[in-house]
Amino acid sequence: MIELTKENYYDLNTLYDYMDKSTFLDFDKCELAALAKINGSWKPTSNPEALLVGNYVHSALESDEAHEAFIKENESSILSHSGTSKGKPKKAYKQADQMIQALKSDEWFKDHYAPGEKEVIVTGELFGHQWKGKIDSLDLDNGVFYDLKTTADFTKRWNEESRQREPFIYNGHYELQMAVYQQLINQTFGKMCEPVIVGITKQTPPDMQAFDFESDGAKAAMANALEVVKNKQDHFWNVLMGEEPPKACGHCDYCRTKVHLTDPVPFDMYDWPE
Ligand SMILES: [Zn+2]
Structure with missing residues (x-):
């Protein structure tokens, strides 16, 4: 086993x-x-994004190290690849940051x-x-x-x-x-x-x-x-x-x-x- x-x-x-x-x-x-x-x-x-966003929030509430590792590992999914937001987190992750902030405070x-x-x-x-x-x-x-x-x-x-x-x-x-x-x-x-x-x-x-x-x-x-x-x-x-x-x-x-x-x-x- x-x-x-x-x-x-x-x-x-x-x-x-x-x-x-x-x-x-x-x-x-x-x-x-x-x-x-x-x-x-x-x-x-x-919807793989919903799952990923959930894991993003979980990692932030686990520890700073876990969250940093998660972001590094999933950077290409988290960051936008086109438009004015290119290189910045996608909307779903900005929203997730609000959830993290609400819980942490x-x-x-x-x-x-x-x-x-x-x-x-x-x-x-x-x-x-x-x-x-x-x-x-x-x-x-x-x-x-x-x-x-x-x-x-x-x-x-x-x-x-x-x-x-x-x-x-x-x-x-x-x-x-x-x-x-x-x-x-x-x-x-x-x-x-x-x-x-x-x-x-x-x-x-x-x-x-x-x-x-x-x-x-x-x-x-x-x-x-x-x-x-x-x-x-x-x-x-x-x-x-x-x-x-x-x-x-x-x-x-x-x-x-x-x-x-x-x-x-x-x-x-x-x-x-x-
Ligand atoms: Zn079936």
Whole structure:
């Protein structure tokens, strides 16, 4: 089994040893696409800038050294290549600087998120399988861990299934991530810690809110999420190991790269995408 370090944490080959929350949610959406992503035959094209901007903000709140290293490594993506802003940071990064400024100058943030240990790798076994996680900020002394989420705004994310806009915490299945991380921290350090999500929007100026999971409803959602992991992951692991065939959802970005016309089917009997 691969030993995880900061350098190899995101390597695709670690996913054959450890499940993580993104991979689990990928499998839950479309097994065929998840498999193609892991074996490297497909790279999703969906908005790499949003991901990069999120990582830019995270690195700034980790340490000055981490932020400088991140900027150096991603300079060509961060700096504009044309127009009057040539050589200066693109709009999304100027906006990200406002988010960083808002968080760094906030008193609650300074007292809570800022002191914790950053980017802590945790591992553990959930229902017979190994998992990995990375904690944005871990405060073991006070029994709290923090996850920083950047989002366009708090309520406008689109749910493909319900065809509705919904709050970002529901949309990202963060109750599952928090439930898994709570278990992994306990297995790594022997302490049950309470999750807190620090949400910040990409609006100008940004909106900010910290969310805990201490209500009965939130606790039930986390317990339910672990049940979902328990019930679904055996099959996902079997698919990953080539022991069961992957199910294709038929309509996601990956499945649509494989689409071709066949003889017509009656329109009223077609299995329409949800
Ligand atoms: Zn699919």
